[in-house]
Amino acid sequence: xxxxxxxxxxxxxxxxxxxxxxxxxxxxxxxxxxxxxxxxxxxxxxxxxxxxxxxxxxxxxxxxxxxxxxxxxxxxxxxxxxxxxxxxxxxxxxxxxxxxxxxxxxxxxxxxxxxxxxxxxxxxxxxxxxxxxxxxxxxxxxxxxxxxxxxxxxxxxxxxxxxxxxxxxxxxxxxxxxxxxxxxxxxxxxxxxxxxxxxxxxxxxxxxxxxxxxxxxxxxxxxxxxxxxxxxxxx
Amino acid sequence: xxxxxxxxxxxxxxxxxxxxxxxxxxxxxxxxxxxxxxxxxxxxxxxxxxxxxxxxxxxxxxxxxxxxxxxxxxxxxxxxxxxxxxxxxxxxxxxxxxxxxxxxxxxxxxxxxxxxxxxxxxxxxxxxxxxxxxxxxxxxxxxxxxxxxxxxxxxxxxxxxxxxxxxxxxxxxxxxxxxxxxxxxxxxxxxxxxxxxxxxxxxxxxxxxxxxxxxxxxxxxxxxxxxxxxxxxxxxxxxxxxxxxxxxxxxxxxxxxxxxxxxxxxxxxxxxxxxxxxxxxxxxxxxxxxxxxxxxxxxxxxxxxxxxxxxxxxxxxxxxxxxxxxxxxxxxxxxxxxxxxxxxxxxxxxxxxxxxxxxx
Numbered sequence: 001x002x003x004x005x006x007x008x009x010x011x012x013x014x015x016x017x018x019x020x021x022x023x024x025x026x027x028x029x030x031x032x033x034x035x036x037x038x039x040x041x042x043x044x045x046x047x048x049x050x051x052x053x054x055x056x057x058x059x060x061x062x063x064x065x066x067x068x069x070x071x072x073x074x075x076x077x078x079x080x081x082x083x084x085x086x087x088x089x090x091x092x093x094x095x096x097x098x099x100x101x102x103x104x105x106x107x108x109x110x111x112x113x114x115x116x117x118x119x120x121x122x123x124x125x126x127x128x129x130x131x132x133x134x135x136x137x138x139x140x141x142x143x144x145x146x147x148x149x150x151x152x153x154x155x156x157x158x159x160x161x162x163x164x165x166x167x168x169x170x171x172x173x174x175x176x177x178x179x180x181x182x183x184x185x186x187x188x189x190x191x192x193x194x195x196x197x198x199x200x201x202x203x204x205x206x207x208x209x210x211x212x213x214x215x216x217x218x219x220x221x222x223x224x225x226x227x228x229x230x231x232x233x234x235x
Numbered sequence: 236x237x238x239x240x241x242x243x244x245x246x247x248x249x250x251x252x253x254x255x256x257x258x259x260x261x262x263x264x265x266x267x268x269x270x271x272x273x274x275x276x277x278x279x280x281x282x283x284x285x286x287x288x289x290x291x292x293x294x295x296x297x298x299x300x301x302x303x304x305x306x307x308x309x310x311x312x313x314x315x316x317x318x319x320x321x322x323x324x325x326x327x328x329x330x331x332x333x334x335x336x337x338x339x340x341x342x343x344x345x346x347x348x349x350x351x352x353x354x355x356x357x358x359x360x361x362x363x364x365x366x367x368x369x370x371x372x373x374x375x376x377x378x379x380x381x382x383x384x385x386x387x388x389x390x391x392x393x394x395x396x397x398x399x400x401x402x403x404x405x406x407x408x409x410x411x412x413x414x415x416x417x418x419x420x421x422x423x424x425x426x427x428x429x430x431x432x433x434x435x436x437x438x439x440x441x442x443x444x445x446x447x448x449x450x451x452x453x454x455x456x457x458x459x460x461x462x463x464x465x466x467x468x469x470x471x472x473x474x475x476x477x478x479x480x481x482x483x484x485x486x487x488x489x490x491x492x493x494x495x496x497x498x499x500x501x502x503x504x505x506x507x508x509x510x511x512x513x514x515x516x517x518x519x520x521x522x523x524x525x526x527x528x529x530x531x532x533x534x535x536x537x538x539x540x541x542x543x544x545x546x547x548x549x550x551x552x553x554x555x556x557x558x559x560x561x562x563x564x565x566x567x568x569x570x571x572x573x574x575x576x577x578x579x580x581x582x583x584x585x586x587x588x589x590x591x592x593x594x595x
Contacts, residue, residue, distance in 0.1 A: 043540075088403060096344075096345035114340065116331055120271060126533030126537050129546070133263045169264065170332060226403075
């Protein structure tokens with residue numbers, strides 16, 4: 001019997017996790033840098049899904065070249081929001097606009113956010129960016145529909161056009177595609193990854209694929225010494 | 236203040252306020268140069284500068300009031316502090332991505348953040364000073380004097396904690412920075428009160444042995460030692476090296492605003508210029524303090540990973556940021572020159588206290 005593609009496996013696990021109480025689930029991500037080819041499909045898939053404007057990026061992919069000719073190596077590091085256990089961004093928000101959900105995802109309430117950017121200043125991973133209200137097609141005769149279309153984040157439909165958009169002037173970041181998870185879908189970066197380098201699932205479920213892959217190697221986390229407790233692991 | 240000075244400041248104030256209104260209601264963040272990897276710039280620097288000056292002016296007002304047994308020193312210090320604080324709030328409100336939503340910090344604060352504590356401290360301090368002015372303060376031991384003093388310690392302490400607790404900014408996350416926040420407040424406040432006195436109550440400065448000049452001189456020396464010493468102990472930090480290799484730090488802060496100010500403060504005849512230079516020096520220090528913290532990428536290769544001018548580490552204030560900065564500072568100076576003489580008017584029978592200002 002042919003084995004399921006890991007995407008199918010992880011999707012089934014997401015559906016199963018949704019049936020459990022939210023407080024028993026802890027969403028996490030594992031990025032296998034040995035498999036990442038640096039195609040940036042995850043970056044662009046995310047930009048496309050959320051109509052991200054200039055100056056906002058949720059999942060950049062950093063490149064590093066090491067060694068010298070002929071033994072040169074290039075490695076890639078995708079960096080979503082770490083959804084920290086002890087998020088430093090939450091501590092500095094003066095209006096409580098950002099908070100950690102029961103399922104582990106750090107959420108931003110755009111309606112509450114005042115745009116002080118304290119969270120941007122205190123994120124050790126540079127995971128947060130600021131929406132200044134710009135558009136890629138701003139200087140052209142017409143804003144394009146792919147930029148002005150509405151998008152779903154945190155289970156709500158948002159628009160960047162019109163007066164008083166909650167999103168403009170707010171901090172923004174990766175949220176593990178909360179709206180997609182809610183309906184049993186995987187985050188965009190997971191499904192667009194051509195190398196199947198990104199794993200996603202419930203870290204509290206010992207039988208989940210993400211935990212199996214984590215235990216198969218020696219995973220690391222970024223800036224662990226700061227005590228933030230990131231929920232994104234790297235192999 | 237002579238008519239020409241008032242005219243120039245007035246024009247700058249109008250230009251600045253007009254630009255501020257434009258940013259808040261028409262153009263939004265399209266006219267500023269801060270972004271995501273450098274989220275704070277000139278306006279946040281000016282905000283922390285004016286908050287520091289407000290705290291220090293309160294402390295100096297209290298100290299000089301008791302030393303000279305004079306309620307007028309307290310009124311001068313606290314009123315200057317309140318005006319400085321209002322200026323600070325104007326800068327930070329304008330800096331917000333949603334300036335009109337800033338008020339929600341008072342309706343739904345998250346007291347887990349020291350910034351919420353600081354904001355409440357600012358507001359309560361301004362209300363306390365307003366009570367002092369309208370109710371009148373006749374005694375050094377008035378409860379409002381102590382309430383104001385406590386609130387100034389609260390708001391500066393909360394702001395110090397806010398910056399000092401930022402684990403993502405190693406330059407700020409140190410005892411040296413926290414200490415420098417206090418020493419810079421003392422210098423800025425002393426200089427502010429010196430300038431305000433020169434403008435609005437020169438008779439206070441003429442009182443022999445009032446203590447302001449020497450106290451400011453010692454405070455300036457202490458602040459220089461603390462700040463240079465702090466950076467010298469943190470040379471392993473790229474952000475500290477960025478601040479130390481910034482020409483503005485050495486030329487404008489340490490040189491002109493530090494050593495130059497100290498030399499001028501040693502002589503009563505030139506002390507006012509020394510005070511003004513030290514105020515300028517603290518302002519420059521605050522700018523380098525804020526901007527140096529964002530000179531290093533949070534992760535290697537991050538600015539190159541996705542290109543946009545707001546996703547880079549290079550920042551210089553836009554024209555509008557400069558216009559607003561100069562304009563709002565001019566407004567603070569004008570407000571001090573107009574309002575403080577009214578606050579200091581002595582309603583005691585037979586008083587001959589003069590409020591004529593020097594020509595600046």
